[in-house]
Amino acid sequence: MKIAVLAGDGIGPEIIAQAVRVLEALRSDGLKIELEWGLLGGCAVEAAGEPFPEATRKLATDADAVILGAVGGPQYDALPRPLRPERGLLGIRKALNLFANLRPALLYPELANASTLKPEIVAGLDILIVRELTGDIYFGEPRGIEQREGQRVGFNTMVYSEAEIDRIARVAFGAARRRNRRLCSVDKMNVLECTQLWRDVVTETAEEYPDVELSHMLVDNAAMQLIRDPRQFDVMVTGNMFGDILSDEASMLTGSIGMLPSASLDENNKGLYEPIHGSAPDIAGKNVANPLATILSAAMMLRYTFDLESAAARIEGAVKKVLAEGYRTADIYEPGMKKLGTAEMGGAVLANL
Numbered sequence: 254m255k256i257a258v259l260a261g262d263g264i265g266p267e268i269i270a271q272a273v274r275v276l277e278a279l280r281s282d283g284l285k286i287e288l289e290w291g292l293l294g295g296c297a298v299e300a301a302g303e304p305f306p307e308a309t310r311k312l313a314t315d316a317d318a319v320i321l322g323a324v325g326g327p328q329y330d331a332l333p334r335p336l337r338p339e340r341g342l343l344g345i346r347k348a349l350n351l352f353a354n355l356r357p358a359l360l361y362p363e364l365a366n367a368s369t370l371k372p373e374i375v376a377g378l379d380i381l382i383v384r385e386l387t388g389d390i391y392f393g394e395p396r397g398i399e400q401r402e403g404q405r406v407g408f409n410t411m412v413y414s415e416a417e418i419d420r421i422a423r424v425a426f427g428a429a430r431r432r433n434r435r436l437c438s439v440d441k442m443n444v445l446e447c448t449q450l451w452r453d454v455v456t457e458t459a460e461e462y463p464d465v466e467l468s469h470m471l472v473d474n475a476a477m478q479l480i481r482d483p484r485q486f487d488v489m490v491t492g493n494m495f496g497d498i499l500s501d502e503a504s505m506l507t508g509s510i511g512m513l514p515s516a517s518l519d520e521n522n523k524g525l526y527e528p529i530h531g532s533a534p535d536i537a538g539k540n541v542a543n544p545l546a547t548i549l550s551a552a553m554m555l556r557y558t559f560d561l562e563s564a565a566a567r568i569e570g571a572v573k574k575v576l577a578e579g580y581r582t583a584d585i586y587e588p589g590m591k592k593l594g595t596a597e598m599g600g601a602v603l604a605n606l
């Protein structure tokens with residue numbers, strides 16, 4: 254099993270190092286994996302002049318799975334748009350056809366008090382956000398900033414084809430079938446034609462999944478409902494941009510954005526695995542970032558791409574134990590707990606594998 258490792262920028266190298274330690278520990282226990290390192294994002298711009306170099310494309314295409322830290326940072330914000338680190342990330346998602354982004358928001362009971370919401374609102378939280386990842390306003394054309402009648406005008410295009418909507422809906426219905434059989438599709442059909450089509454197609458696809466209860470919600474209400482009563486949701490399915498925003502919101506229900514892993518999958522479960530958070534430039538290089546989202550992303554990789562449920566559960570079990578023992582990084586710290594740095598948290602997971 255070939256795994257491409259892309260550390261990226263900011264806290265990327267710090268958090269990916271901890272996930273790699275965990276994978277290497279499983280390898281010395283007999284897991285047959287090969288790790289190969291590559292460049293994506295700002296570090297790739299610095300080394301190779303582009304955020305998604307050909308060598309990385311080849312590495313990722315040849316690998317069975319990719320694990321990624323995060324990309325981006327203020328030092329790259331002035332670069333021309335095609336050279337931005339984020340373009341590299343969008344490029345690799347598109348190149349590998351990773352249209353299905355699974356973002357589980359799961360509250361570890363030990364972290365019920367770490368959330369900014371009351372524990373009784375979030376206790377037992379277990380929702381799955383299925384975010385479409387290769388379409389929508391992220392990729393729609395035309396896009397740009399232009400001079401029109403003496404002033405600058407910025408524009409992007411929100412666009413989805415029915416094939417794109419149908420295939421992500423099938424992923425979401427399938428996931429709901431393996432969970433509590435409830436799917437909420439999130440759109441803005443009261444204003445946007447693109448999402449009217451979204452609602453129509455999801456409703457049509459639902460005919461093939463009569464055992465799953467489908468509901469629809471407008472995105473502004475969904476944002477509010479996630480905070481009011483998040484446990485009303487089982488699986489949520491939505492487009493690229495709404496999914497980006499709602500998943501950051503959902504992460505805080507679990508205590509910290511540093512806890513949320515993700516899988517980005519193609520039709521054959523080849524995948525890229527990364528925490529949902531970014532490169533956190535404000536804390537980079539300080540050994541304080543929470544590596545658990547990245548370590549849990551490695552677990553998702555073993556489950557989804559390699560079908561190694563027990564190895565995945567072993568990692569998740571170790572994370573649970575570490576939390577139960579009271580170990581916390583700064584983002585989930587509460588008085589009375591034992592505060593650890595990034596590398597020490599990685600070490601604690603290793604010790605409990």
Ligand code: NAD
Nearest residue numbers: 323324325326511529530531532533534535536542543584
């Ligand atoms: P961010 O997710 O990097 O950080 C938001 C806040 O959360 C910060 O205060 C940060 O310190 C904190 N945080 C994030 N991850 C953490 C962790 N593991 N442990 C503890 N705290 C953590 O979002 P941002 O600041 O808006 O973006 C910073 C850069 O990252 C930008 O360049 C952005 O484009 C990029 N970005 C990349 C990805 C990705 O690579 N997938 C995702 C989001 C943002």
Ligand code: IPM
Nearest residue numbers: 325339342343497529530531
């Ligand atoms: C994410 C990030 C990316 C996105 C950016 C960095 C391109 O926010 O993975 O959630 O918007 O998809």
Ligand code: MN
Nearest residue numbers: 497498501529
């Ligand atoms: Mn995001």
